[in-house]
Amino acid sequence: MNTKMEQRVELSDEIWSETCWEIGESRFDPDQAVTAGSNFMIGNGYMGYRGTFADDRADQYPALVVTDTYDNADGTWKELVTAPNGLFTLLSCRGKDILWRQGGFGEYERRLNMLRGEWSARARWDDPGILVEEERFCSYDDLHLLTSRTRITALGEVELEIATGIDGKVWSLNGNHFSSLSLEEGPDCLEASCVTGEQGYHLVLREDALLRRAGGAAIEPCETASREGALCRVFRVSLEEGQALVLEKRVVLYSSNDLRDTSRITSDAARGPLPTQEEVRQATAGGLSRAVSRSWEELREAHRNIWKDRWDSADILIGGDRVAQTLIRYNLYHNVIAAPAHADHLPLGARGLSCQAYQGAAFWDQEIFNLPMFLFTDPETARRLLVYRYRTLDGARKKARDLGYRGAFYAWVSGDTGEEICPSWFFRDVLTGRRIRNHFNDWQIHVSPDIAYTVWKYVTATGDQEFLELYGAEILFEVARFLASRVHYRPGLERYEIIRVLGPDEYHENVDNNYFTNFQAQFVCRYAVEVYDSLSTDHPRVFDDVARRIGLERGERDAWDDIARRIYIPEADHETGLIEQFQGFFELEDTRPEVIRERLLDPGEYWGWPNGIAVETQVSKQADVTQLFMLHPKACSREVIRANWEYYEPRTQHGSSLSYAVYAICAAWIGHDQEAYRYFLRSCTVDLLNTGKAVSGGTFIGGIHTAACGVAWQIVVSGFAGMYLTRSGFGFDPHLPSGWETLAFTLKRWGDSLEVTLHQRAMTVRAREDNSREITLEVGSSEVALPPGQQVAVPLR
Amino acid sequence: MNTKMEQRVELSDEIWSETCWEIGESRFDPDQAVTAGSNFMIGNGYMGYRGTFADDRADQYPALVVTDTYDNADGTWKELVTAPNGLFTLLSCRGKDILWRQGGFGEYERRLNMLRGEWSARARWDDPGILVEEERFCSYDDLHLLTSRTRITALGEVELEIATGIDGKVWSLNGNHFSSLSLEEGPDCLEASCVTGEQGYHLVLREDALLRRAGGAAIEPCETASREGALCRVFRVSLEEGQALVLEKRVVLYSSNDLRDTSRITSDAARGPLPTQEEVRQATAGGLSRAVSRSWEELREAHRNIWKDRWDSADILIGGDRVAQTLIRYNLYHNVIAAPAHADHLPLGARGLSCQAYQGAAFWDQEIFNLPMFLFTDPETARRLLVYRYRTLDGARKKARDLGYRGAFYAWVSGDTGEEICPSWFFRDVLTGRRIRNHFNDWQIHVSPDIAYTVWKYVTATGDQEFLELYGAEILFEVARFLASRVHYRPGLERYEIIRVLGPDEYHENVDNNYFTNFQAQFVCRYAVEVYDSLSTDHPRVFDDVARRIGLERGERDAWDDIARRIYIPEADHETGLIEQFQGFFELEDTRPEVIRERLLDPGEYWGWPNGIAVETQVSKQADVTQLFMLHPKACSREVIRANWEYYEPRTQHGSSLSYAVYAICAAWIGHDQEAYRYFLRSCTVDLLNTGKAVSGGTFIGGIHTAACGVAWQIVVSGFAGMYLTRSGFGFDPHLPSGWETLAFTLKRWGDSLEVTLHQRAMTVRAREDNSREITLEVGSSEVALPPGQQVAVPLR
Ligand SMILES: [Ca+2]
Ligand SMILES: [Ca+2]
Helix, strand or coil, rough: CCCCHHHHHHHHHHECCCCCCEEEECCCCHHHHHHHHHHCCCHHHHHHHHCCCCCCCCCCCHHHEHHHHHHECCCCCCCCEEECCEEEEEEECCCCEECHHHHCEEEEEEECCCCCCEEEEEEEEEEEECEEEEEECCCCCCEEEEEEEEEEECCCCCEEEEEEECCCCCCCCCCCCEEEEEEEEECCEEEEEEECCCCEEEEEEEEEEEEEEEEHHCCCCCCEEEEEEEEEEEEEECCCCCCCCEEEEEEEEEEEEHHHHCCCCCHHHHHCCCCHHHCCCCCCCHHHHHHHCCHHHHHHHHHHHHHHHHHHHCCEEECHHHHHHHHHHHHHHHHHHHHHCCCCCCCCCCCCCCCHHHHECCCCHHHHHHHHHHHHHHHHHHHHHHHHHHHHHHHHHHHHHCCCCCCCCCCEEEECCCCCCCCCEEEEEECCCEECCCCCCHHCCCHHHHHHHHHCCCHHHHCHHHHHHHHHHHHHHHEEEEHHCCCEECCCCCCEEECEECCCCCCCCEEECHHHHHHHHHHHHHHHHHHHHHHHHCCCCHHHHHHHHHCCCHHHHHHHHHHHHCCCCCCCCCCCCCCCCCCCCCCCCCHHHHHCCCCCCCCCCCCCCCCCCCCEEECCCCCCCCHHHHHEEECCCHHHHHHHHHHHHEECCCCCCCCCHHHHHHHCEEEEEEHHHHHHHHHHHCCCCCCCCCCCCCEEEECCCHHHHHHHHHHHHHHHHHEEECEEEEEEEECCCCCCCEEEEEECCCCCCEEEEEEEEEEEEEEECCCCCCCCCCCEEEEEEECCCCCCEEEEE | HHHHHHHHHCCHHECCCCCCCCCEECCHHHHHHHHHHCCCCCEEEEEEEEECCCCCCCHHCCCEEEECEEECCCCCCCCCEEEEECHHHHHHHHHHHCCHHHHHCCCEEEEEEECCEEEEEEEECCCEEEEEEEEEEECCCCCEEEEEEEEEECCEEEEEEEEEEEEEECCCCCCCEEEEEEEEEEECEEEEEEEEEECCEEEEEEEEEEEEECCCCCEEECCEEEECCCCEEEEEEEEECCCCCEEEEEEEEEEEEHCCCCCCCCHHHHHHCCCCCHHHHHHHHHHHHHHHCHHHHHHHHHHHHHHHHHHHHCCCCCEECCCHHHHHHHHHHHHHHHHHCCCCCCCHHHHHHHHCCHHHCEEEEHHHHHHHHHHCHHHHHHHHHHHHHCCCCCHHHHHHHHCCCCCCCCCCCCCCCEEEEECCCEECCCCCCCECCHHHHCCCCCCCHHHHHHHHHHHHCCCCCCHHHHHHHHCCCHHHHHHHCCCEEECCCCCCCCCCCCCCCCCCCCCCHHHHHHHHHHHHHHHHHHHHHHHHHCCEEEEEEEHHHHCCCCHHHHHHHHHHHCCCCCCCCCCCCCCCCCCCHHEECCCCCCHHHCCCCCCCCCCCCCCCCCEEEEEEECHHHHHHHHHEEEEEEHHHHHHHHHHHHHHHHCCCCCCHHHHHHHHHCCCCCHEEEEEHHHHHHEEEEEECCCECEEEECCCCHHHHHHHHHHHHHHHHCCCCEHHHHHCCCCCCCCCCCCCEEEEEEECCCEEHHHHHHCCCEEEEECCCCCEEECCEEEEEEECCCCEEEEECC
């Protein structure tokens, strides 16, 4: 384990609060601008605003990232746009700017309050002597509202110039998205109005700024002026010692797609005509006038109330380990603000709304890493994420068709329409400068069964038959249909195979019979048959609707059944218990990441396909066989899980942030307690303690790893508490980290709630009074039925 | 077309003889030592002796390459060994060596007589004044005999020292093969006795040297002495002006395997115990005493007579084009001496016996490029080459088994046992120094159907039912069985596919549904069903024998039938006529070799898989779709052949010497006369005009491209004469090069012979008197039956 990380975890007293609801920093490190900007970000699932400073410019990577604005930057990268920065504020004194990014404060603090979704910072400058305290949040009460309040206190006599407005010099990762961007003075506001270059989307942002003396009257600006691409109102104020100013800023933002039909996405055209710029402006104007009509405290109170509700079901309480307590909240927070919980036509991006990296798009991460937390704490959001997959079925169908398959081949990188937006060419070989053709977009097929598997998981956990009938069955059937067109049958061996894939381990592209992929495919085909049979028997009209819609035939169901029965699933070796990651894996050079690292000619080399140093070795980028265990905890015996954990773990490079969690969860199950805890820490600090380069060769590679955030919930609940779904409730197989006195969380099932509390030697589970039915618990070999309002205590070995 | 080559072709008067039976050079170029050593080589299918000079040492790449001596040099390269050089002779005068390799002659000539299989050289030195004339041949009358005669004429008074014996300092391509090598004086001879390091094979070579004055008495040596690793008898002679000496050397050589059982190879052990060194020595001694008992003229006469017989059936007469006449003989000559016509357990190597390159092993070249010439001119040799494939079936079975398949998966590189001796790792990336894993050995599966296809061709052309029953059927069934285990069935598409192969074009490894491979597989499955049915019906006992031997079941025949019916064969596009080389080929970057050549960072880069510059483009190393046409001239219409020739030709880099011939043949068919002739010249001069580097980075890359030599026959007969097999004889569709007045050759069919003579506007075919049956000719739409002794003249358009 990385010693640097362990050292940093011990530094927790400095960066984490007593309440375990905050992260903070009291030293400013300009080299960590990228990381801190991500870690301290605020957001509400509609917009994300990086935790940078009010006077930061493009070089510091501030960004207001807006959902549902996918647009091509340069013909290659379709991604979300970054809107003009409406919180821009620049202080100066006697012609000299007072810049946060230059540090040199007497006193400094930046904090993120996860309980409230609020950012704050304070700094004291000595020359001139001022104390600046800013608070901000992206409102959950009005998703289009971003607002801040800044208090400036004079520590001596001081003449200040405050320029505040909208910075139009947007940092954009892959080039300019706007064919036009105008900053203008509007009626009682400033306005930025943009048109995107590819799709012609409008984006209108308005900013209202109110400056007043603390407890006193508003101050009028002297002028409106430009500050290097920022249009600002300029205030000039003289302050005596102890006097203070308060600046309230309200920023409201709408884009074209916020006004368009979301009932059926499938393509941009399917959403109907674009609203006019004037219509978008009207929406923005309406939002701003609502925001201005309420006091800043009112706005904040409404926002906080929603966060309070979220945490009611989402919070995990860890007794005896403040580091873990803070870490888990930090990660859950980022998973929440990344999720477009307001919509059912939008993806949860791999970097959320923390930046444009990964194109603001969903990967398999969404279902496998982000979604389970919602499924058991906020199932409505889980549902919406899956409905997004339904609404983007046409994109997946198109991809399948384009590649010669049937059904739904979900995009590796899925934006608004679900069409594949992963370019075929993006890596470059650092040794030769030549581009590399990777096949994430056409060979990494497991995303489709992963989504269908999650349909099963959602339906099982929620009992949401309506979802199944309206959306789930169609997703499932189309994925099964895709799989049936993608498998190959080996006549001599009388088995189905899946050829030429990438499994989760991305260093080994172009492999056959990847255990993970084949297992998921089998699971999905089996489930598809089950749903086909039950739906056609019990709900024939619903079934007929679906079948007619997609032209489903009885023979297809039989094909899925045959595939489920005869697909080749690599078996655990009778003696060693080992499962081969894919056919031929064990014949590759058996070595370790640290060994092949020595072979690098350049630290920036890609290790993977086609010709990287890991390709012909057993070194994996990330969990693969063990990844399957995470999804199917009961598919293999603990002995098999242990054998494979112990084999694959030292051969895993963890080149993906998705890897740690898998090893943490499986380690917990097999009693590798220390490793479980270490991997938990590693997974939960991927962003927080990112001490590596966040900009590489001028390319921004920062941003929040939302999958690592989302999966933190699973490490704790599925790993340490050992929770697994059963037909009639939940099972538990707890392995609490030794330092944890208690672990408590809420689980939702069929709309009901359980409150689970674990101690080292016992657990209690309470069914809420208003539960509608009995939930069965399985702990070891014992089973307990828990009726509404009842509580049960189970001793643990 | 390479202008350098065209220039050289115009130089023909200098290097080719009036008779068109010789190649020669009258200028000595030490930079061409490698190329000339190959071009002027002699051989007899048992041994090859490079056309170097008697005093050449390892640096000049002399080599006596011996069949059936496969042995590992360094753990990677199994290859034939090079024996000690028994023709070594060193002249000196007053302590100063007179070396051929230093040039400086007053007069010089080196010649190869293809009619007689004899090498000769003459040179006149002025100081001392001597004329040296040497002749040599590898005897076809006694395959173990290599002999030379050198006449040394004094042009003034001269004192000569002649050291002649055996040079033990062997040039060996991939390291030393001998664990021991001793040079000793034997009874009336010198002897080299070697033991190979891996297999422990013995190799005993004896040399007899007789020096006499011209027309006078024998001269006795003064001493036996070492000359830098060569053991020599040393003669010292004074000569007056005009006096001459004659040195006759007889070298006889046997290796262990020459005395072992060849009835069943399968593994080295299967050949029974190794003979003792003494047994090998006895064989050598016996051979030498037979050779010594005959005069040099007698030995030569016996050798010449055999060559005369060979040319009787093999020669092609071209009237009106002396360059072409010489070229065709040069190529046929090299195909003949490369062929182990004396054995039916040995391969015809890709570089023949010209050197150790390509491991002395057979590739698919053997059946597709070398064998057809024999099939129609010397069918017994064709049969023996195919029996070799039968004897190595176990190696092919082992390869199939090791890779998880059934039946016979023939080695890409096939030595004595047929086990795969192509290493998995041998290329290095010149840019990174890293080794590259190529998949010639496990993915280039077409070799198996190519061999089975040749079984069909052989049986069809010869009617050799005995061969089919004894050998052919088993090869065929095992290949069909392999294919059945190698194909994949696509349930949705109801078709078989062949996934992850290299077709003939080796730049595109790892492709699906390669047209060539799938077509060949279909052909073979269809033929296997046909043979299964006819054999089981008409020769049930023979069939039962084969079936019992290989455990064949009726269901397998049905599986082959199903595959033949439903395997996916890419079709010619209805509009363009184009056939896609493999699935997705047309989606690759459409560019040209000359364009991507500009992208090279190093001229030595490998263009192919996994990451070479051609991989993601439509640039092919060699013919692939058009290669199929060569094997199945009637499979597609002339229009389709033309469309594909015109499409693929400019996209072909000709990185393989196998490519030119295919484009020549197809060009002839479609009336691209000039291109056909140009490609004919290119193909026929691959070795002769090799002006490139023959040693690259210290690695020898020279040697005779035997496939290009063998296929010269096909360019002329299948291409220009347009000959194709029909059920009852031959068809012809002639397109003579405009400069050719006549083209005449012999064709064998069912043991009978036809003499074919083409003119520009007519052709005549004569059936020999002793033919046993009528042969039908098809020319255009007319058919003629030709009884024994009859002749027919057909006008051509
Ligand atoms: Ca205002
Ligand atoms: Ca003698």
